[in-house]
Each structure stands twice: as C-alpha cells, then as structure tokens.
Amino acid sequence: MHLDSNAPRLMLQLDDVVLRRGRKPLIGPLSASCSGGTVTHLRGPNGVGKTTLIHALVGLREPDGGTIRWQGEDVFDRPESLRRSLCFIAHDASGSGALTAVESLRFVLALNNEPVEQAADALRQTGLRGRSLMQPVRTLSAGQQRRVALARLVVTKAQLWVLDEPLNALDDASRSLLCQRFADHAAAGGIVVVTSHQPLPIDARCIDLLSA
Numbered sequence: 001m002h003l004d005s006n007a008p009r010l011m012l013q014l015d016d017v018v019l020r021r022g023r024k025p026l027i028g029p030l031s032a033s034c035s036g037g038t039v040t041h042l043r044g045p046n047g048v049g050k051t052t053l054i055h056a057l058v059g060l061r062e063p064d065g066g067t068i069r070w071q072g073e074d075v076f077d078r079p080e081s082l083r084r085s086l087c088f089i090a091h092d093a094s095g096s097g098a099l100t101a102v103e104s105l106r107f108v109l110a111l112n113n114e115p116v117e118q119a120a121d122a123l124r125q126t127g128l129r130g131r132s133l134m135q136p137v138r139t140l141s142a143g144q145q146r147r148v149a150l151a152r153l154v155v156t157k158a159q160l161w162v163l164d165e166p167l168n169a170l171d172d173a174s175r176s177l178l179c180q181r182f183a184d185h186a187a188a189g190g191i192v193v194v195t196s197h198q199p200l201p202i203d204a205r206c207i208d209l210l211s212a
C-alpha cells in the first residue's frame, strides 16, 4: 500500500475516551491520536481493558464517554468510512475450524471484498506450507491457526490495521516477520494499532493502560 502524497493524512483520533464494564471503570479519560506512518502499541496488565478499547476503536462498542473519530467521522455513529479503511483481526480470529486453511482465508477475504485468489500464496508467505494448507483449521496448532488469521495482512489494502494480540502463539521467526510487516505498512503511510504483552522490536509509540 502506498498512499497518494496529495491524499489527506490518515488520522484515528481519541478524545477523552472513557470505557466501563457495567459500573466498573476500565479506561480513561484517554486522548490520543494515531496518524499515518505510525505503529501504536497498546500495553497493560490482563483485564485492564485493551480488548475493550480495541472493540471501541473499530466501532463495535460505543464509548461510555468521549469520541473516537476516523478521518473526522465518529466511528460508532458513522462507521462507513472506517469500514472501508479497516483491517481488524481479533485475538481469537482464525476463521471456521471446519474449513481448511485456504478455505478459511478465502472466506474471510471474500467477506472483506479482498482478492480471494491470493489466499494460498498469502498463507505460504506466513510460513504455512504443504499439507497444512489443506487441513481443517481446528486441527492446526495454535501458532498455525494464528498464521491463518494473519495471512490477511499479506493481501489487504486497508490503511488502518487494528490487531488484538497478533503475536500470541507465534514462534520467534514469525514474530519478527510480522513486526517487520507492521513497520513496512507504517513506512508506506499506513497505521497499525496493536495490543501485545510482548515488546515490539520496531519503532512504535507505546500507550500504557493502567488499572483504574
């Protein structure tokens, strides 16, 4: 992905965002901006609210206070612009367990209007080869299942990548490759927002979420 140099700069903007679970305060007020060309690493202890925040960033959950805007538009009230620009991979995303790795990725790509014919090649680029491409996803190892989900990043043209715990279960080589992919996406003008309990070996801005 290379952005047109005349295009407006990409911006995901959080203003005084507050998130709760029931009455329990989780996050905020949090203000931050993620602009084109950056990787943002959301960090914090288990249960602090990283996944909850990710769900709010992609418009799945309305913040309990404040606003989240993509290119100036509220992502919950007016999600159309965000959806056109977004690649969101949830922490438990590996597609349907009954489908093979290739079928599963083709299914996810089709749902997102992305080119399904690149599925097998994308899986190979994440290190899945041979028989594992044709195995039902539920019979793959945890790390292999994660690669199936992450293979979408090889294909997608989305500008904004929001990824929940993408490094989980990956071996060292796959982690390095994936982090390099984040850096390349940012270098091409895109935005990466990622949660992880592990350090990222690339230039990334960290936002530390603290227990309320």
Ligand SMILES: Nc1ncnc2c1ncn2[C@@H]1O[C@H](COP(=O)(O)OP(=O)(O)OP(=O)(O)O)[C@@H](O)[C@H]1O
Pocket: 021, 026, 044, 045, 046, 047, 048, 049, 050, 051, 052, 053
């Ligand atoms: N569906 C739900 N219903 C009620 N409470 C929930 C739900 N999902 C999460 N929570 C609560 O919200 C809080 C934040 O959870 P969240 O998953 O956002 O944390 P996290 O920082 O992503 O944790 P981890 O690092 O363990 O993945 C936790 O106290 C959790 O119990």
